[in-house]
Amino acid sequence: MTDLILGIDGGGTSCRAAVARPDGSILGRGKSGAANILTDPNNAIISIAEAARAAYRDAGLDEAGVDGASAFLGLAGTNVGDLTRYVHDRLPFRHTDIDSDGLIALQGAIGDTDGAVAILGTGSIYMGRKNDVVRYVGGWGFTVGDLGGxxxxxxxxxxxxxxxxxxxxxxxxxxxxxxxxxxxxxxxxxxxxxxxxxxxxxxxxxxxxxxxxxxxxxxxxxxxxxxxxxxxxxxxxxxxxxxxxxxxxxxxxxxxxxxxxxxxxAILVEAEADALTGAVALAAKGYRERTGAAA
Amino acid sequence: MTDLILGIDGGGTSCRAAVARPDGSILGRGKSGAANILTDPNNAIISIAEAARAAYRDAGLDEAGVDGASAFLGLAGTNVGDLTRYVHDRLPFRHTDIDSDGLIALQGAIGDTDGAVAILGTGSIYMGRKNDVVRYVGGWGFTVGDLGGxxxxxxxxxxxxxxxxxxxxxxxxxxxxxxxxxxxxxxxxxxxxxxxxxxxxxxxxxxxxxxxxxxxxxxxxxxxxxxxxxxxxxxxxxxxxxxxxxxxxxxxxxxxxxxxxxxxxAILVEAEADALTGAVALAAKGYRERTGAAA
CATH class of the missing domain: 3.30.420.40 (ATPase, nucleotide binding domain)
Structure with missing residues (x-):
């Protein structure tokens, strides 16, 4: 069968995954428990794999197929320390890219265009993309930052x-x-x-x-x-x-x-899609770049 | 022998005591370890008694005499919870008054006059006394207060x-x-x-x-x-x-x-004395009020 891709949105309360064709068309979605790589990296690894298998089952696919997928993960806490590498090396996918939860939110919100995103929740972080370069401001957490959160x-x-x-x-x-x-x-x-x-x-x-x-x-x-x-x-x-x-x-x-x-x-726009959709788009982009497949 | 009084200044890093005659004239001083009634009340009790005995020894008195003393204690953390009663009931003195560390600082700084004190250290607390009534502002701690500290x-x-x-x-x-x-x-x-x-x-x-x-x-x-x-x-x-x-x-x-x-x-004045001196003055005042002794 053809290669499949996985977009994964891992956060402190739950982990969501979507399996898609290499062109980004989503076949199935799955959800599991918390995937906080800072507080519990081993449990995050379990949650991530579980959400991926649930997405495969939702698509009517054999869940063992996750081993062959190309995955893009947006995870909270990737800006701190060496846990990203630890988690990366223990995931079952054939290819794994890990970046911040902010990046997949940006991708979901404004697609491939230039633009900025402010995530104003409990905390506050700001991202801007110009010519494929993403810059960050804020997001340092409650204790000494996130003044808009x-x-x-x-x-x-x-x-x-x-x-x-x-x-x-x-x-x-x-x-x-x-x-x-x-x-x-x-x-x-x-x-x-x-x-x-x-x-x-x-x-x-x-x-x-x-x-x-x-x-x-x-x-x-x-x-x-x-x-x-x-x-x-x-x-x-x-x-x-x-x-x-x-x-x-x-x-x-x-x-x-x-x-x-x-x-x-004056320049406010509605989000095009959610962070999970952004993760799928980035998984598709990464797959294309590695395989030379057409978009 | 005549009755003696004790002034005690108990804080998070050390506890200081002074034994004095009922007129407030200091005979000896002692020091011991931390007396933080919030984090370790049992150890605070030990430190307080130890400082008192050290003051008696410094004055050339039998340290067993602390049992007969009238003590006034200014302690950090007395505005929170029921620990003040717990500590009070376990101290060896014949009579024990416990109030805040702020009050003895106020007493030391401005004596018996009307006036205000701002304690600007790690935290910030403000006190004012008028006609023997003491009012407080601030002092709620780092997390949601003490903005001047x-x-x-x-x-x-x-x-x-x-x-x-x-x-x-x-x-x-x-x-x-x-x-x-x-x-x-x-x-x-x-x-x-x-x-x-x-x-x-x-x-x-x-x-x-x-x-x-x-x-x-x-x-x-x-x-x-x-x-x-x-x-x-x-x-x-x-x-x-x-x-x-x-x-x-x-x-x-x-x-x-x-x-x-x-x-x-325009109304700034230098402190007359330190908090330990204030504790002695308040011990003397309490003794006078209870015994009817002349000042």
């Missing part, structure tokens, strides 16, 4: 609630709502923050955007600061990769546009 | 270095110095931040103040933001306790004045 927005809201409690900043509907939730005991907020991961802080971000839209001054200040970070990061990626179009992805993508600079809003 | 200043500098690396913000001598230290690998900064405690971030604060004084624009922006937080927190404590004098304590106390508002600078 939901975790930092939610964190700022909790901090603002404490400042309002102390009378350092004015109270508002936003800070009252948060203090109500913690029974007006600041120690509850401190304890929550001590135990929280970025995603826990991020759960407050939609509330902040909602209140900001309603005119809450403290919420507006927080969202404006987040948007300032997104704006200046987009300016930086545009300076690197001068992009004619911009696509916002991630959970905050629908919430941010009204707060962004006009020159960024 | 050294940990947040250092944290902001690392974040600024990453933004400079990405071209989002301009480079400066400060960001170059930090990037040099991490061999211009942003992943080194991310990894440092992941493993750091507040004190680790705080070690960058003096560098930021030094560079700001030299005119570095990024350092000035960070110090100005820190000073804005100190200014507005001082405004809040003044609104609660309208203080005629202000004393800055902690490692950043010598560095902050030039960055503060004129109306705060």
């Amino acid at each position: 939901g975790a930092r927005i939610g964190h700022a809201a909790l901090q603002e609630a404490l400042l309002a409690h102390d009378g350092v900043h004015p109270r508002s509907g936003l800070t009252d709502a948060i203090l109500d939730e913690f029974k007006h005991d600041p120690r509850g907020i401190v304890e929550f923050a001590r135990l929280s991961k970025p995603g826990d802080f991020g759960r407050y971000a939609p509330l902040v955007f909602t209140r900001a839209k309603e005119g809450d001054p403290q919420a507006i200040a927080i969202v404006t600061a987040g948007a300032a970070s997104v704006n200046e990061s987009l300016d930086a990626i545009m300076a690197l990769a001068g992009a004619p179009r911009l696509c916002l992805l991630g959970g905050l993508a629908p919430l941010y546009p009204q707060w962004l600079s006009e020159h960024h809003r | 050294g940990a947040r200043i250092g944290h902001a500098a690392l974040q600024e270095a990453l933004l400079a690396h990405d071209g989002v913000h301009p480079r400066s001598g400060l960001t170059d110095a930090i990037l040099d230290e991490f061999k211009h690998d942003p992943r080194g900064i991310v990894e440092f931040a992941r493993l750091s405690k507040p004190g680790d971030f705080g070690r960058y604060a003096p560098l930021v103040f030094t560079r700001a004084k030299e005119g570095d624009p990024q350092a000035i922006a960070i110090v100005t933001a820190g000073a804005a937080s100190v200014n507005e927190s001082l405004d809040a404590i003044m609104a609660l306790a309208g203080a005629p004098r202000l004393c800055l304590l902690g490692g950043l106390a010598p560095l902050y004045p030039q960055w503060l508002s004129e109306h705060h600078r």
Whole structure:
């Protein structure tokens, strides 16, 4: 039978795979558990192979065929350390390319064109592609980065609630709502923050955007600061990769546009496809380049 | 023999004690290991008793006498949870009062007068006393507070270095110095931040103040933001306790004045004494109130 390709989107909560013909037409899809190569590389290897076999079964193919596939994987955490090579060498595919989860999102969103993508979820990362060269800005994580992401927005809201409690900043509907939730005991907020991961802080971000839209001054200040970070990061990626179009992805993508600079809003486009589709496209491209097959 | 009193200053790195006559005149001093009631209450109990016995020995007194003393303890972490009662009930003294480390610092700094104190070290906390009522602002810790403290200043500098690396913000001598230290690998900064405690971030604060004084624009922006937080927190404590004098304590106390508002600078005074002296004064006051002894 003919060669097949695999696109794989591996993240911290699940791993998705799609098997396709070399021209990129998808035959079947599969899903499995977490594939976080940073926290558990061995389990990520199992999840990746499992998602691939599930895609083969979904396509009515023998799952043993994954051994012959050419796979392109977009994985979170590939910018840190040597785990990418470790995972790469233990996967069953005939050919394996691993890159960042951001790259397959970019590919899915804007296809083969030049353009920029901002992934605004719990964190924030910016990518721009010009003449096939991809540049990155941000994405350094909650602790010392990702100022436009939901975790930092939610964190700022909790901090603002404490400042309002102390009378350092004015109270508002936003800070009252948060203090109500913690029974007006600041120690509850401190304890929550001590135990929280970025995603826990991020759960407050939609509330902040909602209140900001309603005119809450403290919420507006927080969202404006987040948007300032997104704006200046987009300016930086545009300076690197001068992009004619911009696509916002991630959970905050629908919430941010009204707060962004006009020159960024003017070039906003909808995503063409999702990250898994991007992974398939990159798998197809890699296969073509290696085999000389026609597109 | 006559009753004696103990002032005790217990912190995360060491515990200091002073034994005194009921009029507050100090007879001897002692020191022991960490007395952090949050992380290790049982060890804190041992350290506190040890420092007290060392003070008795220093005064040429039988250390068994600590059992008869009236002690006033200023301890870090007393605003969180039920550990204060746990520690209180296990100390050997005849009478034990426990309050915050901030209160004994306030007492030492401004004696029995009305006034305000800002403790600007790794964290930041503000206290004001008016007619014997003490009010607090801030001191909620690094994660969601203490914006004027050294940990947040250092944290902001690392974040600024990453933004400079990405071209989002301009480079400066400060960001170059930090990037040099991490061999211009942003992943080194991310990894440092992941493993750091507040004190680790705080070690960058003096560098930021030094560079700001030299005119570095990024350092000035960070110090100005820190000073804005100190200014507005001082405004809040003044609104609660309208203080005629202000004393800055902690490692950043010598560095902050030039960055503060004129109306705060105008009422700055030097500390009268240290926190241990404040603890002795409060022990003496408590003894007088309970026994009706003359001051």
